[in-house]
């Protein structure tokens with residue numbers, strides 16, 4: 212096998228390519244024989260990209276992922292709309308969110324009690340324009356954050372808020388609006404939904420108007436269970452009300468199109484209006500400090516700057532399989548146009 216880094220400076224991701232046999236069976240054999248060494252490399256560098264192999268279907272993708280980690284899971288209580296891929300037990304579409312939506316860097320489900328320990332992405336159809344899945348070393352992000360930001364987040368912890376509207380009450384004019392709660396939890400039975408929250412230990416409250424609020428209180432920084440390094444392990448840059456507008460500034464710097472300029476401008480204005488009309492706790496999604504106080508805008512900017520400085524962006528190639536150590540390395544999605552089919556599966560402890 213040939214190995215190299217896509218980004219030498221970040222040492223991320225480690226690419227493994229065939230130097231002869233590129234069959235899926237050959238790759239499976241290689242993984243079986245070198246399993247421990249592969250896991251050590253994944254923890255050290257954060258991600259491994261298997262490129263150039265005949266990973267010819269979602270089913271083969273699943274078979275290879277399960278060899279790397281046998282504990283694949285298929286319960287999903289996150290916020291991104293996902294569809295299960297036919298013919299597999301554990302593979303989902305990565306996100307059904309519209310292509311212009313930014314998905315900022317995050318470690319998958321960092322706010323849940325049971326979080327994925329490894330993530331596997333698969334490129335079934337290469338994006339026509341954009342649509343990369345950038346990754347970032349969140350241990351490095353922690354180290355390079357402004358010391359005041361680091362101190363405040365470590366001391367104060369975080370509260371994630373998600374407000375889901377009641378059936379039929381969803382606004383068409385709120386960009387941040389999540390699905391209504393029956394749409395996301397696939398039932399209108401409140402008791403059934405509550406059972407799921409109890410199982411996953413999610414705090415919930417029904418509001419008088421039928422809306423549902425979920426909250427998660429977490430540390431902002433955790434220790435990596437294997438390498439013992441501190442990791443920036445939270446969704447502030449995804450859920451904080453100021454984050455999307457700042458994220459689009461960076462997206463525009465990269466993609467430099469009229470569309471991204473318009474989105475940047477629009478999000479800037481929309482965020483200001485949204486904050487004026489709705490309290491921090493009533494936003495569709497928001498990240499606050501654990502005591503309910505707002506996170507200063509300059510902190511969000513410092514986090515975004517540090518992430519974008521360390522992010523590795525590379526185009527997908529058909530049949531790529533990207534295996535990520537979710538406890539130390541984040542992923543996201545850049546806006547795209549045209550066809551794109553990226554699939555995902557994940558493992559838990």
Ligand SMILES: [Fe+2]
Pocket residue numbers: 317319542
């Ligand atoms: Fe994700």
